[in-house]
Amino acid sequence: MSDATKETGLLTAVREFPANVWSSIFRNPLPSNDLERASTSFTNFFLHVHPVKVHRNTLRPLYTLGLGLMSFFLFLILVVTGVLLMFYYVPSTTQAYDRMLDLRGSVAFGIFLRNMHRWSAHGMVAIVFLHMCRVFFTGAYKKPREFNWVLGVGLLLVTLFLSFTGYLLPWDQLAFWAITVGTSIAGYAPLVGKQIQFLLLGDATVGQEALLRFYVLHVAVLPLVLTLLIAIHFWRIRKDGGLSRPEEPAPAQAVTVTVTAVAAPDQAKKKTYGLQGFVRGPFTKVGNVPDNSVFSWPNLLIAELFVFVLVVAAILVLSLMFNAPLEEPVNVMHPPNPAKAPWYFLGLQEMVSYSAFWGGVGVPGIFVLLLLLVPYIDRGTAGVGKWFARERLLANTIFLTLVLVNVMFIIIGTFFRGPNWSMVLPW
Numbered sequence: 411m412s413d414a415t416k417e418t419g420l421l422t423a424v425r426e427f428p429a430n431v432w433s434s435i436f437r438n439p440l441p442s443n444d445l446e447r448a449s450t451s452f453t454n455f456f457l458h459v460h461p462v463k464v465h466r467n468t469l470r471p472l473y474t475l476g477l478g479l480m481s482f483f484l485f486l487i488l489v490v491t492g493v494l495l496m497f498y499y500v501p502s503t504t505q506a507y508d509r510m511l512d513l514r515g516s517v518a519f520g521i522f523l524r525n526m527h528r529w530s531a532h533g534m535v536a537i538v539f540l541h542m543c544r545v546f547f548t549g550a551y552k553k554p555r556e557f558n559w560v561l562g563v564g565l566l567l568v569t570l571f572l573s574f575t576g577y578l579l580p581w582d583q584l585a586f587w588a589i590t591v592g593t594s595i596a597g598y599a600p601l602v603g604k605q606i607q608f609l610l611l612g613d614a615t616v617g618q619e620a621l622l623r624f625y626v627l628h629v630a631v632l633p634l635v636l637t638l639l640i641a642i643h644f645w646r647i648r649k650d651g652g653l654s655r656p657e658e659p660a661p662a663q664a665v666t667v668t669v670t671a672v673a674a675p676d677q678a679k680k681k682t683y684g685l686q687g688f689v690r691g692p693f694t695k696v697g698n699v700p701d702n703s704v705f706s707w708p709n710l711l712i713a714e715l716f717v718f719v720l721v722v723a724a725i726l727v728l729s730l731m732f733n734a735p736l737e738e739p740v741n742v743m744h745p746p747n748p749a750k751a752p753w754y755f756l757g758l759q760e761m762v763s764y765s766a767f768w769g770g771v772g773v774p775g776i777f778v779l780l781l782l783l784v785p786y787i788d789r790g791t792a793g794v795g796k797w798f799a800r801e802r803l804l805a806n807t808i809f810l811t812l813v814l815v816n817v818m819f820i821i822i823g824t825f826f827r828g829p830n831w832s833m834v835l836p837w
């Protein structure tokens with residue numbers, strides 16, 4: 411090969427370098443027809459989670475309210491901000507609080523980072539709970555989605571535990587006493603209560619061992635479990651045929667065509683052909699079948715992007731406006747009165763004030779068991795895919811009552827409980 415040819419080849423390679431790198435990563439150009447839209451979905455690692463087409467119902471914002479997606483995006487924000495916080499945090503009773511002060515005083519954007527992490531964590535607990543309510547009120551836990559509901563209950567419990575373990579890490583008065591109260595609730599479980607409490611704390615009281623255990627659970631074990639559960643949750647949504655929706659009118663009857671062969675009289679047998687289905691889309695159109703699905707690219711993608719921007723914006727605004735609390739450093743001799751658990755466990759604490767066993771273990775245990783069993787007890791299929799369907803009046807009323815009682819207990823615990831858990835007025 412001559413030097414001139416070599417040079418031209420090199421020049422072409424340099425000129426085409428950006429385009430070649432781009433096309434080695436993204437195999438398709440931005441899609442301009444249905445075939446390319448489909449191909450974009452299944453050749454991209456991240457888009458592959460989506461089906462090529464989704465039912466229109468999936469995109470109705472007032473159906474899902476985007477709550478599942480919001481839960482997922484909040485988790486992503488938590489992972490990113492959490493990893494950044496790990497560069498500064500040390501899980502030691504002598505250093506943890508000082509590191510919090512450093513984040514506030516000397517680390518660039520440290521306080522903002524901590525705010526984002528804190529508000530996303532509270533947000534995630536609330537939004538996951540609301541997502542569960544939406545799934546219940548639309549009857550979306552019914553066949554074939556029973557197991558995805560069960561996975562969801564697991565997701566709710568892990569989310570609560572993840573938030574709870576993070577609560578201790580700042581090692582201030584709020585953290586210390588909230589976890590002291592929270593873990594003592596676990597101690598009310600019959601037979602194994604004290605063992606569970608010891609397993610969590612690694613000691614008889616909240617101290618260095620507990621801080622280390624909560625740290626490891628918070629930054630490694632629970633996020634991994636949650637990631638795995640979310641992956642299976644998403645996979646199941648696809649395997650269950652996409653999101654729930656109201657039943658559609660029965661498809662047109664299969665047509666049976668009877669053909670008599672005339673070309674070969676010796677084989678003049680009657681042949682029967684069953685028309686198996688109608689072909690849809692622009693390629694081969696047979697009949698006029700209403701198509702209720704749309705391409706994921708770009709319809710679903712744009713909806714997801716919208717929810718993502720909304721979530722990030724909300725967290726940024728909240729983090730600019732409000733600082734995450736940081737109280738005095740831990741003082742084991744001076745418990746605040748009253749010492750309160752994190753807000754999402756205040757319903758439990760309120761019930762514990764009436765009966766330690768029933769409030770802390772009995773009622774919540776029965777509630778979680780019922781949640782797990784719901785899709786296997788409530789077997790009717792009427793009213794699926796509709797908010798507050800008439801056919802589901804009884805189930806929805808029972809669930810709503812339980813939700814309202816829990817919310818009411820949380821409000822009482824937060825605002826109406828004073829020293830020695832006595833009733834006080836917040837104003």
Ligand code: HEM
Pocket residue numbers: 474475476477478479481482485538539541542545550551555558559560561562563565566569640643647652653654655
């Ligand atoms: C980390 C927590 C969770 C994440 C990230 C998550 C994510 C999602 C997403 C993105 C969807 C599809 C769209 C939507 O409904 O918004 C969904 C659907 C679903 N989720 Fe979750 N979810 C979580 C927790 C839960 C919980 C606590 C439950 C119930 C106990 C649950 C049960 C379901 C069911 C049954 C569906 C299918 C709904 C349908 O077909 O209409 N999920 N989830």
